[in-house]
Amino acid sequence: MSRKPEEASCRLTIDGREIVVAADTPVIDAAERLGIMIPRFCYHPALGAVGACRMCAVKFLDGPVKGLQMSCMVGARDGMVVSTTNPEAVDFRRQVVEWLMANHPHDCPVCDEGGHCLLQDETISGGHALRRYRGPKRTYRDQDLGPFVAHEMNRCIHCYRCARFYQEVAGGRDYGVLSIARRTYFGRYEGGRLESPFAGNIIDLCPTGTLTDKPSRYRARRWDLERGPSVCLHCSLGCGLTVGARYREVMKLEARLNPEVNGHFICDRGRYGFGYESRPDRPRQPRVDGRETIAGAALAALAEGLKPFEAGKVAMVGGTRSNLETLAALLGLCRDQGWRPPVFFRDARLAGAAESAAAALSGDLVASLADVGRADVILVVCADPLAEAPMLALSLRRAARRGAAVLVLDHRPCDLPCEAERLTFAPQELAGCLSRLAHAALRGRKEAAAYLSSLPLPPDLLPETALALDTWGKRLAEARFPLVVCGTDQAEPTLPALAGGLARLLAGSHDQDRRAGFLPLLPGPNGLAAALAGGGDLEALLADIEDGRATALLVVESDLLSRTPEPERWLAALRKLKLLAVCDHLPSPLLEAAHVVLPSRTVFEAGGHFVNQEGRLQRAMPVFSPGLPMGRTLREGHPPRLFMSCAPGSEPRPAADWLKDLAGLLGAGGRAGDWADLAAAFPGLPGLAAGPAPENGRRCLPETAPGADAPSVAKTGSPDVPPDHLQVLLVERTFGTEELSCRAPLLAASAPEPWVDLAAADAGKAGLAHGAWLLVPLPGGPLRARLRVHQDMAPGLLLLPRDPRLLWQRLAGTGVLVELLRLHAITAEEEPAGEDTTLEAEP
Amino acid sequence: MPDDDLRRTILNMLQGVEHPREKAVDVMYLLQRQYGYLCDEALVVGAELLGMTPLELEELATFYDFIYRRPVGKYVIHVCDGVVCWMHHEDDIFRHLCARLGVRPGETTADGLFTVLPTVCIGDCDKAPAMLVNGRFYGPLTPGRVDEILETLRSGDEERVLCP
Amino acid sequence: MPLKPDFEPVLFKNRRGDRPATFDEYRQGGGYEALLATVGKKSPEEVVRMVTAAGLTGRGGAGFPTGRKWAGVPASAPYPRYVQPNTDEMEPGTFKDRILVNADPHLVIEGIILCAYAVKAQRGIFFIRPSYESDAQLIERELAVARAAGFLGSGILGSDFSFELSVHRSAGRYICGEATAQVNAIQGLRPNPVKAPGAHLTEAGLWGRPTVVNNVETLASVPHILTRGPEWYKSLAATPTGDGTKLYCVSGKVARPGCYELPMGTRLSDIIYEHAGGMLPGGTFKACLPGGASTAFMPETLFDIPMDFPSLKAVGHHLGTASMIVFDKNTCLLAATINIIRFFVRESCGWCTPCREGLPVILDILERIEAGEAGEADVAWLETMTRQLHHAYCAFAPGAAAPIEGLLRHFRDEVMDHLDGRGCPFGAPELADKPGAWHLPKGGRP
Amino acid sequence: MSLWLAGLALLLVKIGLVLFVVLTGAAYLVLAERKLLARFQLRLGPNRAGPLGIWQPLADALKLLMKEDTVPAGADRPLFLAAPAMSAATAMLIFAVVPFGDSLTIAGRPVPLVVADVSVGLLFVLALSSIGVYGVVLGGWASNSSFSLLGAIRGGAQMISYELPLALSLAPVVMLAGSFSLVDIVSAQAGCPFIVKQPAAFLIFCVSALAESKRLPFDLPEAENELMAGYHTEYSGMRFGLYFVGEYVNMIALGCLVAVFFLGGWRGPLLPPFVWLMLKAALVPLVLIWVRATLPRLRFDQLMHSSWKVLTPLALANILVTGGLMAALG
Amino acid sequence: MLPEMVKLRRKGEELLEDGLGLLRPFATTLGMLFTRPITVQYPEEKRVLPARSRGRIILTRSPDGDERCVACFLCSAACPVSCISMEAATREDGRRYASWFRINFGRCIFCGLCEEACPTLAIQLTPDYEFSKATIMELVYEKPALLVDHGGKDPDYDFYRHAGVTEKGEKGSHVNEQEPVDVKRLLP
Incomplete structure (x- = not known):
C-alpha cells in the first residue's frame, strides 16, 4: 500500500478555529497550540501516543478521518474538522473517567498528588461526582521502589507512562508491566531501588499519585509550595528545574521543560541533589576570627584586613558553581584592585582542558542536548556521560533509538543506557587515537591539512583497533549530522581542542545542508564562563602561598580542601596566610581555618545566571528567602510564637553582593549596570550584552570562533608508567562525587557504596576478584574499597571515585602511580571494621 | 539450579537465534517442566540465559495463562469454562472436581497431584464439557467420567501428550 | 436445502476422523502438486493475482480479502520477510483449526509455503496455542517430513526460493490471536496489540519487517485455488457473495456438534438441521452466536440466513470464525452473556481503559441484573457503556460488546424480566457472586 | 459697671444652663435613640449600666474620655484635632439665638429668655449650619484616609445642596414675621403657628434639616457599609465623641428651630413656655429616630435629585406663592 | 378623557402610591415599637445552640x-x-x-x-x-x-x-475492597 505524499503543513479546524500545523502532528498537540487542552492521561509529548487511556477522544466531523477518534493517535491532515466539545466525545470521556474512578481509592487526602493530580482535575472538570459502580474496589500490594519513589499501586490508572518512560526513554530494565487485564501491575520483579538514574522522572510523569516523590512525601501540597524556575547545578548541562520550597526548605525539584536542553526530563542527581541548603552545619552567620558578628562588621573587618597587603599578594579562588554575577564581581574585584588573577579550576590540566574546549566552541558549531538526539553518528571522546552529565546519556539513548551510532573512545568502563560501540585506551593515548580517526575521517580534504598536521602521532595500535578507528572515521565523514562529544574532566588539555577541530572540519565537508556539532562537557555549571575568563593556576598559587608570595586569600564558593588530593599540604599552606576569607554556603574545613567567613546564599535563595556548556545563558530565580527551615525552629513541638520581620538564620547574602560591597569598601570606582558588568567581565560571551535571557535561555557564544580551525596543539608526552604499575585516576560517578550533590543528604544517604575500578587484565595479574575488598597503598596511607573488575576498561589504570566517603585525599597529589602487585584483597574479617576504614563519617 | 542438561538444551535452543527473546516462552516451558512451576529461581536463571532481566521475563510470565508462577500439582487440570461447556453444566463438573479433590479453584491437592484451574475455551467444544490435563483433552465429561479420569491419573505415571 | 450433489469437501478431502492424513496420503490425493506447479513456474505476483481472483477472504474472523493483504507487502520492502500462520484459535466455540490441522497437516503446510512464495518470505512462524500441544508436535513432526521431501529449507525444489517454518508455542492468552499482539508475542514482548497510525504488519511486523499473518484455514485453501483455479474455487460457494468452502463449527445444544466443511453461504437452518443433526431432544432453537463469543446473538428470525460474510453484515451481524454456538429456549441468555463477558474480562490485555476497566464494570452490572439487584437505569447505563466499548484500542472490546448488544437488541424483554428483585427467571434466584472473586456462573442453566 | 457685671453673670448663667440642658439632653438623646432603635428592631437596647441603662451615656462619655486619642500617620495634625470641635461648637452655638420663653422679670429687670436676641438670628443660624460643614470636610480631609475623604466630599456636597432649600424654605417665615430675629418670629406666631400657614415650607425645612444633620436616610457621608464611618473613620476617643455630641446637639437644635419657626416656639397653653419648647423640640428628634428606623439610605444621585430638582424649586415656588398671597391679601 | 388627562391621572396615582409606599413602613416600624422584644439576656440566660453552630x-x-x-x-x-x-x-x-x-x-x-x-x-x-x-x-x-x-x-x-492505604490494615481489608491483586496467581 502506498501512502500519499505528505504535505509539509496542513490546515485543520478545531472547535471552529483554524490552525496550520505540520502534517502528522498529533491533533492533541495541534489543539494545545490553540490553547485547547484536550484531556489526556497516557499521551505525553516526550513519550508519544499509544492510545491506551482513551481520554483524548474527540469527534472528527469532516475530513479524511470521521467519527470519534483519539486525538493523540490521529495525525493532522488538511481539511479536518474537529470538535472537542461534541456531546458524543464528552460523554465518552466522562465514561472513561467513571471507569477509571470505579477502582480508584478514596485517599486523596493522604495522597501527595492531591492538588496537582491530572485524574483529580479531569474527574472534577468532567463533573463525575456520583459513583454508579457498586462493586468492590481492586487493591494492590505496593513495592518499595527505593528511597526516591513511593509506590501506591491502588491509585494507578494504567496509563503506561511510567513503564514507557522507564524502558523506552531511559533504557531501564528493572521496572515494567506485570500481569494482565484488570490485574495489570506496574513495578519491579521484586521490591528494591529503581536502578535507572533517571527513575525520578516517572514521578513527574505519573498522572495520579501512584508514583510520588518519597523524600517530600506527606510534607506539602503543591499550592503551598513557593515555586520558581531554576537551573540544575550538578553538571555543566544546565537542565531546567522547578524548585518547590516550603517553610524555608526545598521540598522537591521537578524537571522544567526546556526543549533545547533537557526536554521534559532530568536525572536523579539533579532531582535529588538538593538539601545542602538546609544542612544543619551550613554557615549562616558571618564570622570574624571565629566570633559571630553582623554583616557590616565582617565586611569592614575584611576590608580593613586587606588594606595592608600589596595588591600582588592577594589571591582569589572562585568556583564554577557560582552564578555569573558572583564570577563577574570576583573578576571585577581582582581587576580593579590589581590582585592576582583568580583561580577557578582544581588543577592546571583541567583548566587547560576547559579553556581549550571553550576556545573551540562557537555558535555555529556548538551542539545542544537536543542536537544530540538529532545526530546520526556521535563520537564520545574521553567522557563518561552517565557519570559526568547523566542527561547526556539520555540524549545519546534517544539518538541511538532513532538509529544513530554512538562511538565511545574512553579509558573508563562507561556504562551507557543504549547500544554503543566502544574502544578503550589509556587517557594519554586518546589524542593519538583521535588523530588516527581524524586522518581517516578527513582524508583528502585540503582544508584539513593544517589541522591534520597539528595532530599528535597515533600510538602503536593493534591492527584491529586501528581498523576500527579508521571505520569510525569514515562513518563520521559519511554521516549526515556527525557530532563530537568531548569530556574535560579526564582529558589532556589539548584533547577538547582536537575534538572541536575535528567537528569543525566535519561540518565543512561536501554539501551545504550538512552540519556537525561539538559538545564539550565542562566542569561545573558555570565552567564555560570560568574557562573563558581565564585565570591562574591553583598549583602555582599553592606554591606561592607556601613561599610567602601570596599572603592573603579570598575563597569564594569553592571547596579547596575536599576537592584537592593534597588537603594536608593545603592546610599547612593556609596556616601561613595572614588573611583567609571564605565566602560560601557549604560547610567545609576551610571555614574553620578562615579569619573571615561570609555566608553566601545558595542558588535557591540567590538565583542568578548560569551559562551552560553550549553557551546558553539561563536564569535561576530566587525561590525563597534564606533562613533556618521552619522545622528547625520548633519549640515545644510547634513554631515559636514570635513576630519578627526576618526569619532566624537569614543572614546569608548572595556572594555577588558580598563581593560588590567589599569592592565598595575598598574604594572601587563607580559601577555600571548589571548587564554591562557581566558583558564586560566575560568578553568571550558577547551575547550577554543583550540583557536578560528568555525562559529557555539564549546562546551567548560568538557566532564563529576565530582561529579555531587550526588549533595550536602542544604535543604532550605521555607519562612514564613503569611496567606493572597502575596510574591512579580520580573519576566522577553519577551519584556521590559531584561537589554540591555529594553534600545533599538524600543522595549521600542513598548513593551506592564507592568502589574502585580495575581492568580485567590487571585484576587477573594481581589475582583480584570482582567484589573483593581491596587495600590500595596510597602515598598518604592505605585506602580500603570494594573492587569492580571491568572487561571494557583500559589496562594500567586504577579508577578512584571522588567520593567524600572514600578518603581519596590520601592520594597526595596527581599523577600518582601504585604498584599493581602491592594491591591486595583483604579478608572478610578485616572488612568494614577497623580504624582505617574508607568510609568517612560524613552525614 | 537447573541441571546441566537443561542448561545445555536451553543454550542450544538459543544458539544462533538472532533474537533470544523470541524463545522466552519456550525457555519458560522448559524450566517449568523441570521445576514443576516457574519458581523465582527458575525465572532468574531463565532471564539470565535469555539475556533479559528478571523483570523483563516476569512481564511475560505473569501475562500468560499456562506459565505457572505458583506451585502446581503434577496434573494441572484446566477445566474449560467457555460458554459452550458452561451450557453443558460445566459448573457441575467443576464443583464435582473441586469437591472430589477437596480443593478450591487454583489450589493444589495435599498430595501434590492435582491443581484445578478454570481456563478459557480449550477448543474442544464438540465434546463439551471438556477439560485439559497436561495437554490432553477429556470430554464430554460427566461426574462419573471425572472420577474415572482422576483414578487413572492417580494410578498411572504421567504420560507426555503425544501427537496423534 | 441439501448440498449440491457434486459437492465434495476440499479442505477435509483427506479427513479421516481417527488420525491425521500422512504425507503419503496427502501426496496421493494430489498434495504438493500446487507447490510443484508454482515454485519456479509461476511468479509470486501471479499467485497473488490468483488468490485475489478467487476472492478468498480471511477465515480468522475479520474476512479481509487475502489477496489484498498479500499485495500489501511493498515490492521494495526489506528482507527477511515473515509469514505467520495463526493457529491461536482461542475464540470460545471455535475449534476448526484444530480439526483442520489434525485432519490434513500437509495441506496447511503447503498453503503456508505457497503464501511465503507469494510474498517472498524467508521464514514462517506457526503460532499455536498451548492447549493444542499435540497439534504443535504433529506439525513439528510433519514439518520434518516436508523438509526431508525438499518442500522446506533452502532452495526449495531447486529454485532460489528458501523458506523455513517453525512452530512458536504460545503460553495462552486470547489476545495473542490479534495479529499485532501475536507479532509482539513472537518477538518475546508483552502481547499487547499495537496500532501505530498508518502502519501495517505487511510493511513492518516482526522485527520491523513485512509480515503476513493469516489463519491456517485461509492458507489451506490456497493450494486448491492454485491447482483448480480461482473460478472453480469461487463457484464452490452457495451464494454469489461467498467464496469457496468454509469450516463451520457447530456446538451447543445440537445433536451432533462438530466441524463441517460446507459451501460458503450455507443457510444456518441447513447447518443446524441438515448437518449438525438438529437440536438436542427437548430443546427448541432460541438463538445462536454465529461466529464465536465475540459476535452478537442471532435470534430465530434470522434462522434461514446464508452464512457468509456479506449476508450477515447486511443484517448487522458478523460471521467471525463461523463457529455457531446454539442456545435453546431453556437457557438464560443473560447468564450466557455473563459467562462470555467474564471471559473477556479475564482475557483483556489491560492496555486500554474501556477494556480493562469498562468490562469489569459491565460484568458487575450484568451480574446485578441477573441477581435482580438492578433497575432500568442500570440497563440504560449498561447500554451506554456497551456502545462506548467500540471506542477501545483494538477489536477485543467491541467483540465483547457484540453479545451484549445482541442480547439487548433481540432479547431485551428477557433482560427486563430480571430487574427489580425478580432475578433470573430460568434458574436459582441466588445472589450472583461478587465480581473479582473467582466464581462460577449460577442460575440460568438449561 | 455692676450692671454690666450682672449682665455678664446673667449671660454666663444662661449659657451654663443652656449648655447643661443641651449636653445632658444630647447624651440622653443618644440613649433614647439606642433604646428606641432597639425597640423598633425588637431588641432591648442598653440595659446594663444602671436600671434601664440610664447610666449608659455617662459610661459612654467616660469610656470616650479614657480612650486613646490617636492621630493617623500623615494626617494634618492641627486640622485633624480642631475639626471635631468645630462640628460640636457650631451645633451648640445655635442655641445662642433660640428663645426659651418670654422675658422674665427678675429684680425688676426684664430678662429675655434667650442668650442673645440677635436681630439677624435666623441668618446666624444659617451661617452656623454652613460653618458646621467645615467640621466634616476638614475632619475628613485631615484624616489622610480615602474613606474619610470620600465621606467629607459627600458631606460637603450634601450640605451645600441642602443649604439652599433650607434657607429658601425659611424665606416665607421671615416674610410673614417681618423679622430675622427668632424672638420676633416666635412672637409673630402668637396667633397661629406657621405650620398652618406654611405647611410646604415646614416640609421642605424638615427634609432639608434632616439632610443637614447627615442622618438616615441621608447619612451618605458616613455610610458605614461603604465608607467604614465616612469622615470620622480615623477618629477615636473624645474627638470621635465630639462629632457624636455635635450630631445629637444638632438634633436638639433642629427640634428647637422647627419649634421656633413653625410650631410657635415656647408658646402654648397651660404649661410653662420652657416646657412647651422642650416638648416641641423633643418631638423632632423622636421623629428623626423613627425615620432612621424606617427608611433606607438614599443613593447619591437620588440625594442630589431631591435637593436640586424637587426641594429647591418647591421652596422658590413657595416664596412666590407666599409673596403673591401677602401682596394680594395686603 | 384627553390623553393628557389620563397621563396626569396615572401620574397622580403613581405619586400617591409612592407616597403611601413611603409612609407605610412608618406604620410597620411603629408597630414594632409596641411588640415584645426578643432579646435574650446573655450572661444570665444562655441559649442552647444547635450542634451545627459554628464556634470554637x-x-x-x-x-x-x-x-x-x-x-x-x-x-x-x-x-x-x-x-x-x-x-x-x-x-x-x-x-x-x-x-x-x-x-x-x-x-x-x-x-x-x-x-x-x-x-x-x-x-x-x-x-x-x-x-x-x-x-x-x-x-x-x-x-x-x-x-x-x-x-x-x-x-x-x-x-x-x-x-485503601495501608495505615489501617493491609490492602484489601478496608470497606468494599477486593483481595489485593496477586500478579503471580494461577487463576486466569
Missing part, C-alpha cells in the same frame, strides 16, 4: 482513638483568612499526621469552610463560643489545645477504613 474549632479522633487529621492541607487551603497552618509528617507506622497544627482564633471568622473541606471529618466547629481571651497570643491554639478525645458530630466515621 476542634480536632476530633476516629473511633479507635487515633487522630483523624491527616494534614491534607485542605482546611488551610479553604480558610479565607489563612488562620490555619500546619506541617504534615509521617508517623512511624506510615500514617500521615500533622506534626503541629495551629489555628489563630484571633483571625478566625468561624465561617466553617474548613469543616466543609475536611475529608476525614477531623476538623469540626463546636457550639462553644465563650473563649475570648485578654491577650491575643492566647487565641493562637496549638494542636494539644485543639485535639479532643471524641469523634465529634460523626463519631463512627473512620477515614482509613475507606481510604
Whole structure:
C-alpha cells in the first residue's frame, strides 16, 4: 500500500478555529497550540501516543478521518474538522473517567498528588461526582521502589507512562508491566531501588499519585509550595528545574521543560541533589576570627584586613558553581584592585582542558542536548556521560533509538543506557587515537591539512583497533549530522581542542545542508564562563602561598580542601596566610581555618545566571528567602510564637553582593549596570550584552570562533608508567562525587557504596576478584574499597571515585602511580571494621 | 539450579537465534517442566540465559495463562469454562472436581497431584464439557467420567501428550 | 436445502476422523502438486493475482480479502520477510483449526509455503496455542517430513526460493490471536496489540519487517485455488457473495456438534438441521452466536440466513470464525452473556481503559441484573457503556460488546424480566457472586 | 459697671444652663435613640449600666474620655484635632439665638429668655449650619484616609445642596414675621403657628434639616457599609465623641428651630413656655429616630435629585406663592 | 378623557402610591415599637445552640482513638483568612499526621469552610463560643489545645477504613475492597 505524499503543513479546524500545523502532528498537540487542552492521561509529548487511556477522544466531523477518534493517535491532515466539545466525545470521556474512578481509592487526602493530580482535575472538570459502580474496589500490594519513589499501586490508572518512560526513554530494565487485564501491575520483579538514574522522572510523569516523590512525601501540597524556575547545578548541562520550597526548605525539584536542553526530563542527581541548603552545619552567620558578628562588621573587618597587603599578594579562588554575577564581581574585584588573577579550576590540566574546549566552541558549531538526539553518528571522546552529565546519556539513548551510532573512545568502563560501540585506551593515548580517526575521517580534504598536521602521532595500535578507528572515521565523514562529544574532566588539555577541530572540519565537508556539532562537557555549571575568563593556576598559587608570595586569600564558593588530593599540604599552606576569607554556603574545613567567613546564599535563595556548556545563558530565580527551615525552629513541638520581620538564620547574602560591597569598601570606582558588568567581565560571551535571557535561555557564544580551525596543539608526552604499575585516576560517578550533590543528604544517604575500578587484565595479574575488598597503598596511607573488575576498561589504570566517603585525599597529589602487585584483597574479617576504614563519617 | 542438561538444551535452543527473546516462552516451558512451576529461581536463571532481566521475563510470565508462577500439582487440570461447556453444566463438573479433590479453584491437592484451574475455551467444544490435563483433552465429561479420569491419573505415571 | 450433489469437501478431502492424513496420503490425493506447479513456474505476483481472483477472504474472523493483504507487502520492502500462520484459535466455540490441522497437516503446510512464495518470505512462524500441544508436535513432526521431501529449507525444489517454518508455542492468552499482539508475542514482548497510525504488519511486523499473518484455514485453501483455479474455487460457494468452502463449527445444544466443511453461504437452518443433526431432544432453537463469543446473538428470525460474510453484515451481524454456538429456549441468555463477558474480562490485555476497566464494570452490572439487584437505569447505563466499548484500542472490546448488544437488541424483554428483585427467571434466584472473586456462573442453566 | 457685671453673670448663667440642658439632653438623646432603635428592631437596647441603662451615656462619655486619642500617620495634625470641635461648637452655638420663653422679670429687670436676641438670628443660624460643614470636610480631609475623604466630599456636597432649600424654605417665615430675629418670629406666631400657614415650607425645612444633620436616610457621608464611618473613620476617643455630641446637639437644635419657626416656639397653653419648647423640640428628634428606623439610605444621585430638582424649586415656588398671597391679601 | 388627562391621572396615582409606599413602613416600624422584644439576656440566660453552630474549632479522633487529621492541607487551603497552618509528617507506622497544627482564633471568622473541606471529618466547629481571651497570643491554639478525645458530630466515621492505604490494615481489608491483586496467581 502506498501512502500519499505528505504535505509539509496542513490546515485543520478545531472547535471552529483554524490552525496550520505540520502534517502528522498529533491533533492533541495541534489543539494545545490553540490553547485547547484536550484531556489526556497516557499521551505525553516526550513519550508519544499509544492510545491506551482513551481520554483524548474527540469527534472528527469532516475530513479524511470521521467519527470519534483519539486525538493523540490521529495525525493532522488538511481539511479536518474537529470538535472537542461534541456531546458524543464528552460523554465518552466522562465514561472513561467513571471507569477509571470505579477502582480508584478514596485517599486523596493522604495522597501527595492531591492538588496537582491530572485524574483529580479531569474527574472534577468532567463533573463525575456520583459513583454508579457498586462493586468492590481492586487493591494492590505496593513495592518499595527505593528511597526516591513511593509506590501506591491502588491509585494507578494504567496509563503506561511510567513503564514507557522507564524502558523506552531511559533504557531501564528493572521496572515494567506485570500481569494482565484488570490485574495489570506496574513495578519491579521484586521490591528494591529503581536502578535507572533517571527513575525520578516517572514521578513527574505519573498522572495520579501512584508514583510520588518519597523524600517530600506527606510534607506539602503543591499550592503551598513557593515555586520558581531554576537551573540544575550538578553538571555543566544546565537542565531546567522547578524548585518547590516550603517553610524555608526545598521540598522537591521537578524537571522544567526546556526543549533545547533537557526536554521534559532530568536525572536523579539533579532531582535529588538538593538539601545542602538546609544542612544543619551550613554557615549562616558571618564570622570574624571565629566570633559571630553582623554583616557590616565582617565586611569592614575584611576590608580593613586587606588594606595592608600589596595588591600582588592577594589571591582569589572562585568556583564554577557560582552564578555569573558572583564570577563577574570576583573578576571585577581582582581587576580593579590589581590582585592576582583568580583561580577557578582544581588543577592546571583541567583548566587547560576547559579553556581549550571553550576556545573551540562557537555558535555555529556548538551542539545542544537536543542536537544530540538529532545526530546520526556521535563520537564520545574521553567522557563518561552517565557519570559526568547523566542527561547526556539520555540524549545519546534517544539518538541511538532513532538509529544513530554512538562511538565511545574512553579509558573508563562507561556504562551507557543504549547500544554503543566502544574502544578503550589509556587517557594519554586518546589524542593519538583521535588523530588516527581524524586522518581517516578527513582524508583528502585540503582544508584539513593544517589541522591534520597539528595532530599528535597515533600510538602503536593493534591492527584491529586501528581498523576500527579508521571505520569510525569514515562513518563520521559519511554521516549526515556527525557530532563530537568531548569530556574535560579526564582529558589532556589539548584533547577538547582536537575534538572541536575535528567537528569543525566535519561540518565543512561536501554539501551545504550538512552540519556537525561539538559538545564539550565542562566542569561545573558555570565552567564555560570560568574557562573563558581565564585565570591562574591553583598549583602555582599553592606554591606561592607556601613561599610567602601570596599572603592573603579570598575563597569564594569553592571547596579547596575536599576537592584537592593534597588537603594536608593545603592546610599547612593556609596556616601561613595572614588573611583567609571564605565566602560560601557549604560547610567545609576551610571555614574553620578562615579569619573571615561570609555566608553566601545558595542558588535557591540567590538565583542568578548560569551559562551552560553550549553557551546558553539561563536564569535561576530566587525561590525563597534564606533562613533556618521552619522545622528547625520548633519549640515545644510547634513554631515559636514570635513576630519578627526576618526569619532566624537569614543572614546569608548572595556572594555577588558580598563581593560588590567589599569592592565598595575598598574604594572601587563607580559601577555600571548589571548587564554591562557581566558583558564586560566575560568578553568571550558577547551575547550577554543583550540583557536578560528568555525562559529557555539564549546562546551567548560568538557566532564563529576565530582561529579555531587550526588549533595550536602542544604535543604532550605521555607519562612514564613503569611496567606493572597502575596510574591512579580520580573519576566522577553519577551519584556521590559531584561537589554540591555529594553534600545533599538524600543522595549521600542513598548513593551506592564507592568502589574502585580495575581492568580485567590487571585484576587477573594481581589475582583480584570482582567484589573483593581491596587495600590500595596510597602515598598518604592505605585506602580500603570494594573492587569492580571491568572487561571494557583500559589496562594500567586504577579508577578512584571522588567520593567524600572514600578518603581519596590520601592520594597526595596527581599523577600518582601504585604498584599493581602491592594491591591486595583483604579478608572478610578485616572488612568494614577497623580504624582505617574508607568510609568517612560524613552525614 | 537447573541441571546441566537443561542448561545445555536451553543454550542450544538459543544458539544462533538472532533474537533470544523470541524463545522466552519456550525457555519458560522448559524450566517449568523441570521445576514443576516457574519458581523465582527458575525465572532468574531463565532471564539470565535469555539475556533479559528478571523483570523483563516476569512481564511475560505473569501475562500468560499456562506459565505457572505458583506451585502446581503434577496434573494441572484446566477445566474449560467457555460458554459452550458452561451450557453443558460445566459448573457441575467443576464443583464435582473441586469437591472430589477437596480443593478450591487454583489450589493444589495435599498430595501434590492435582491443581484445578478454570481456563478459557480449550477448543474442544464438540465434546463439551471438556477439560485439559497436561495437554490432553477429556470430554464430554460427566461426574462419573471425572472420577474415572482422576483414578487413572492417580494410578498411572504421567504420560507426555503425544501427537496423534 | 441439501448440498449440491457434486459437492465434495476440499479442505477435509483427506479427513479421516481417527488420525491425521500422512504425507503419503496427502501426496496421493494430489498434495504438493500446487507447490510443484508454482515454485519456479509461476511468479509470486501471479499467485497473488490468483488468490485475489478467487476472492478468498480471511477465515480468522475479520474476512479481509487475502489477496489484498498479500499485495500489501511493498515490492521494495526489506528482507527477511515473515509469514505467520495463526493457529491461536482461542475464540470460545471455535475449534476448526484444530480439526483442520489434525485432519490434513500437509495441506496447511503447503498453503503456508505457497503464501511465503507469494510474498517472498524467508521464514514462517506457526503460532499455536498451548492447549493444542499435540497439534504443535504433529506439525513439528510433519514439518520434518516436508523438509526431508525438499518442500522446506533452502532452495526449495531447486529454485532460489528458501523458506523455513517453525512452530512458536504460545503460553495462552486470547489476545495473542490479534495479529499485532501475536507479532509482539513472537518477538518475546508483552502481547499487547499495537496500532501505530498508518502502519501495517505487511510493511513492518516482526522485527520491523513485512509480515503476513493469516489463519491456517485461509492458507489451506490456497493450494486448491492454485491447482483448480480461482473460478472453480469461487463457484464452490452457495451464494454469489461467498467464496469457496468454509469450516463451520457447530456446538451447543445440537445433536451432533462438530466441524463441517460446507459451501460458503450455507443457510444456518441447513447447518443446524441438515448437518449438525438438529437440536438436542427437548430443546427448541432460541438463538445462536454465529461466529464465536465475540459476535452478537442471532435470534430465530434470522434462522434461514446464508452464512457468509456479506449476508450477515447486511443484517448487522458478523460471521467471525463461523463457529455457531446454539442456545435453546431453556437457557438464560443473560447468564450466557455473563459467562462470555467474564471471559473477556479475564482475557483483556489491560492496555486500554474501556477494556480493562469498562468490562469489569459491565460484568458487575450484568451480574446485578441477573441477581435482580438492578433497575432500568442500570440497563440504560449498561447500554451506554456497551456502545462506548467500540471506542477501545483494538477489536477485543467491541467483540465483547457484540453479545451484549445482541442480547439487548433481540432479547431485551428477557433482560427486563430480571430487574427489580425478580432475578433470573430460568434458574436459582441466588445472589450472583461478587465480581473479582473467582466464581462460577449460577442460575440460568438449561 | 455692676450692671454690666450682672449682665455678664446673667449671660454666663444662661449659657451654663443652656449648655447643661443641651449636653445632658444630647447624651440622653443618644440613649433614647439606642433604646428606641432597639425597640423598633425588637431588641432591648442598653440595659446594663444602671436600671434601664440610664447610666449608659455617662459610661459612654467616660469610656470616650479614657480612650486613646490617636492621630493617623500623615494626617494634618492641627486640622485633624480642631475639626471635631468645630462640628460640636457650631451645633451648640445655635442655641445662642433660640428663645426659651418670654422675658422674665427678675429684680425688676426684664430678662429675655434667650442668650442673645440677635436681630439677624435666623441668618446666624444659617451661617452656623454652613460653618458646621467645615467640621466634616476638614475632619475628613485631615484624616489622610480615602474613606474619610470620600465621606467629607459627600458631606460637603450634601450640605451645600441642602443649604439652599433650607434657607429658601425659611424665606416665607421671615416674610410673614417681618423679622430675622427668632424672638420676633416666635412672637409673630402668637396667633397661629406657621405650620398652618406654611405647611410646604415646614416640609421642605424638615427634609432639608434632616439632610443637614447627615442622618438616615441621608447619612451618605458616613455610610458605614461603604465608607467604614465616612469622615470620622480615623477618629477615636473624645474627638470621635465630639462629632457624636455635635450630631445629637444638632438634633436638639433642629427640634428647637422647627419649634421656633413653625410650631410657635415656647408658646402654648397651660404649661410653662420652657416646657412647651422642650416638648416641641423633643418631638423632632423622636421623629428623626423613627425615620432612621424606617427608611433606607438614599443613593447619591437620588440625594442630589431631591435637593436640586424637587426641594429647591418647591421652596422658590413657595416664596412666590407666599409673596403673591401677602401682596394680594395686603 | 384627553390623553393628557389620563397621563396626569396615572401620574397622580403613581405619586400617591409612592407616597403611601413611603409612609407605610412608618406604620410597620411603629408597630414594632409596641411588640415584645426578643432579646435574650446573655450572661444570665444562655441559649442552647444547635450542634451545627459554628464556634470554637476542634480536632476530633476516629473511633479507635487515633487522630483523624491527616494534614491534607485542605482546611488551610479553604480558610479565607489563612488562620490555619500546619506541617504534615509521617508517623512511624506510615500514617500521615500533622506534626503541629495551629489555628489563630484571633483571625478566625468561624465561617466553617474548613469543616466543609475536611475529608476525614477531623476538623469540626463546636457550639462553644465563650473563649475570648485578654491577650491575643492566647487565641493562637496549638494542636494539644485543639485535639479532643471524641469523634465529634460523626463519631463512627473512620477515614482509613475507606481510604485503601495501608495505615489501617493491609490492602484489601478496608470497606468494599477486593483481595489485593496477586500478579503471580494461577487463576486466569
